[in-house]
Amino acid sequence: MRLGIVSDTHGHADHTRPAIRLLESLQVDHVLHCGDIGSAEVVEMFAAWPTHFVFGNCDYQQAELTQAIQAADQTCHGLFGDLEFEGVKIALLHSHDRRRFQQVLDDPEYQVVCYGHTHIAESEHRGGKLVLNPGALYRAAKHSIAVLELPAIEVTIVAL
Secondary structure (H helix, E strand, C coil): CEEEEECCCCCCHHHHHHHHHHHHHHCCCEEEECCCCCCHHHHHHCCCCCEEECCCCCCCCHHHHHHHHHHCCCEECCCEEEEEECCEEEEEECCCCHHHHHHHHHCCCCCEEECCCCCCCEEEEECCEEEEECCCCCCCCCCEEEEEECCCCEEEEEEC
């Protein structure tokens, strides 16, 4: 299974379109959005895949975003997503709540932690788990996404 992972779109459809085209070319099966979605327009852009969304610190209109996510027949996890694909447990969050982020990093239940907020792509192994930030699609020196192959837990950061 191939997961596309994105973050920090901040409502900017023009920055999100190249990522959508890339996800299409990479033939991902699902998409995870690590927060700071920003607009219903961005939500609608992910209609081609089952997509899981969490909120970030700049998602001020959470009720409207929740409605847009539900209307698009996608999944809204609020501030935290507890996911499992191919037997791999994944934590999905934005990481602006540093205490919660540290709790997830310390939790042996998760094999992968996907997060956003920093606008910096990162992929490293900590304490036996993959800690992954796909980077950002807005306000980043280089825009990027990540692709995660499961169950092998192999990640690639892809610059746009």
